[in-house]
Amino acid sequence: MPLVIYLGLHAVAREPALILPSEQKQVTLATLKVNDTAASLDEPGSGQQKGSNRVLLLESLSEEATRTIKQWLQQAATQHVTLVWLQPVPYIAAKLAQGEETEGTLQEWQQMAHATLNLFRQHRRQVTLIGADVGGVPPQLDGVALLTLPSAKHAPLFTLAASQLLASNSAMQETAAHLCASSTCVYPQAESGIDQVINTLRDHQKNSQQINDFEQQLSAEKETHQKTQQQVAAQSKELTSVKEENDLVIAELHRVQELLESKLIEREELVKQRDDVRNHYEITIQQRDSALHQLDQRFAQLQQAHLDLKKSLGENKEYQKEQKALSSRINRLQTQLNVQKKEFQQALQEQSTWLTWVRRNAALYSAATYKHSRSHRKTLKQQAALVHASQYFDKQWYLEQYPDIANSTMDPVEHYLKFGVLEARNPSPNFDTKFYITQNPDIAESGYQPLLHYIQHGKMEHRQTKFEQLQLPSPQQAPEDFSGGASDENAQASQEAK
Structure with missing residues (x-):
């Protein structure tokens, strides 16, 4: 089968x-x-x-x-x-x-x-x-x-x-x-299977077209979504950066606030020192006015005495001698008065120059403190290093001259740069702080630290650092042209002039 x-x-x-x-x-x-x-x-x-x-x-x-x-x-x-x-x-x-x-x-x-x-x-x-x-x-x-x-x-x-x-x-x-x-x-x-496949093919083509449309829409949405994600990521990153910057700014603000409070205290001390200097200046002016008034009165008295003597003694020889002695005494007193006036005016000018420097330095110090506190600290360290390296700051001499600083923990150079220069203290016997400022008005107008100015500029400009007293030859003894009474009067006038 x-x-x-x-x-x-x-x-x-x-x-x-x-x-x-x-x-x-x-x-x-x-x-x-x-x-x-x-x-x-x-x-x-x-x-x-x-x-x-x-x-x-x-x-x-x-x-x-x-x-x-x-x-x-x-x-x-x-x-x-x-x-x-x-x-x-x-x-x-x-x-x-x-x-x-x-x-x-x-x-x-x-x-x-x-x-x-x-x-x-x-x-x-x-x-x-x-x-x-x-x-x-x-x-x-x-x-x-x-x-x-x-x-x-x-x-x-x-x-x-x-x-x-x-x-x-x-x-x-x-x-x-x-x-x-x-x-x-x-x-x-089977014919039905063929028709079904053809119908399916047509449906598939339609579905494919729809799928292509949907894929294009999906691609566009994906691109939009990716852009949105990129924007969100960028914004998140920027927000994180802003938060970090805000934290740093807040921390810096706290630190600056603390520093400002300490600088305010220092400023109050400087203002107090300025007021003390101003009061001392006013007292000095009052003393000067009183001394000038007394000198004017004394000069008027001497002139009146000279007129009285001239009337009483007449034109005799004795009167001429006495008149000559009185004239010499008056001239000497006038010379002393002029010298005292010049010295007083010079002292007044030096005091004014010193006050100008104090104001400029205080303004410069306050501006550097409030605006550039970090750079000010850096500058202070650089200035201290420059002063340490120079020969015009004697640390041992400074501590011996000012025992109050020896008892503190502050570095002598830093104390001088912050406070010592305002108190007219000297860094060494070879540098007079107040003399250097009063003899150089341009430094007083700038408010610059005197020792730093001399190290950086003044030394090359051959500026004086202290008062140099010249020794004059001893005067010869004057001949005795007057009698004993005239000598007594001269001695009395000299004592009064002193």
């Missing part, structure tokens, strides 16, 4: 045996062994009607299955096999619907197709090939009842994908053409 072998039905049906009719008997490769006879397929006790088809279901045509089928065909020339192979499109679509890999599925079908062609070419008289398709009506053959394969249960999109894969694979197309040419007949394709 003929044997019908179905290849690859397991791809379109999980249990192909369930679609077999009752009159067809399923056999296995074990019944086709070489030791079995052809009559074993038609044993009387098998319970099957005579003339019914024997069906063999194979997932693939392996080497072992091919060898068994060849041995069975070689037992007798009357043995015949109808080999039903599954066309590539339904096979590949079913495998893709099951989640199989595309490359592996294509290779499986090609191997199965090549094995089928080789078997047919070796046993053309005993093997009949028939191409099967799912959902199609089987062709009518004499003595063989073919199965009607169930329709595909997967989405038409997989059928469309399988068709695209077959169309893009020339080797598969050639193999399928050889199979179709070698086959006696092929299952006719």
Whole structure:
């Protein structure tokens, strides 16, 4: 009896045996062994009607299955096999619907197709090939009842994908053409399946267009989202930077506030010192006015006495001597008065120059404190280093001259730069702070530190650092031109002048 072998039905049906009719008997490769006879397929006790088809279901045509089928065909020339192979499109679509890999599925079908062609070419008289398709009506053959394969249960999109894969694979197309040419007949394709695939293709095109539109919208939204994220990241970074800057500014403000409070206290001390100097200046002016008034009164008294003497003594020689002595005394007193006036005016000018420097220095010190506190500290350190390196600051002499500084922990150079110069203290015996300021009005107007000015500029300009008293030769003893009374008067006038 003929044997019908179905290849690859397991791809379109999980249990192909369930679609077999009752009159067809399923056999296995074990019944086709070489030791079995052809009559074993038609044993009387098998319970099957005579003339019914024997069906063999194979997932693939392996080497072992091919060898068994060849041995069975070689037992007798009357043995015949109808080999039903599954066309590539339904096979590949079913495998893709099951989640199989595309490359592996294509290779499986090609191997199965090549094995089928080789078997047919070796046993053309005993093997009949028939191409099967799912959902199609089987062709009518004499003595063989073919199965009607169930329709595909997967989405038409997989059928469309399988068709695209077959169309893009020339080797598969050639193999399928050889199979179709070698086959006696092929299952006719169902019109409804073709229409469904066409409709699916149209729907797929529409969906593809919509998907493209959606992808473009999604791309635009992604770009917008990325820009938004970049802006948010930039703003976050900027906000973090601003917060850090704010924290630094707040910390700096606290530090500056503390520094300003300390500088305010120092400024109050400077203002107090300025007020003390101003009061001392006013007292000095009052003393000067009082001394000038007394000198004017004394000069008026002397002039009146001179007139009285001139009237009482007349024109005698004694009167002339006395007048000459009085004139000499008056001239001497006038000279002393002029010298005292000049010295007082010079002292007043020096005091005014000193006060000008105090005001300028206080303003400069306050401006540097309030505006550039950090740079002021740096400048103070540089100034202290410059003074340390010079020979015009004697630290030991400074501490011996001002014991109150020796009892403090402050560095002598820093004390001199901050307070000592305002108190007219001297850094060494070779530098007079007040003299240097009063003798240089340009320094007083600038408010510059006197010692620093001399180190940086004054030394090259050959400016004096202290008062240099010149020693004059001793005067010769004056001849005695007057009597004892005149000498007494001269001595009295000299004492009064003193």
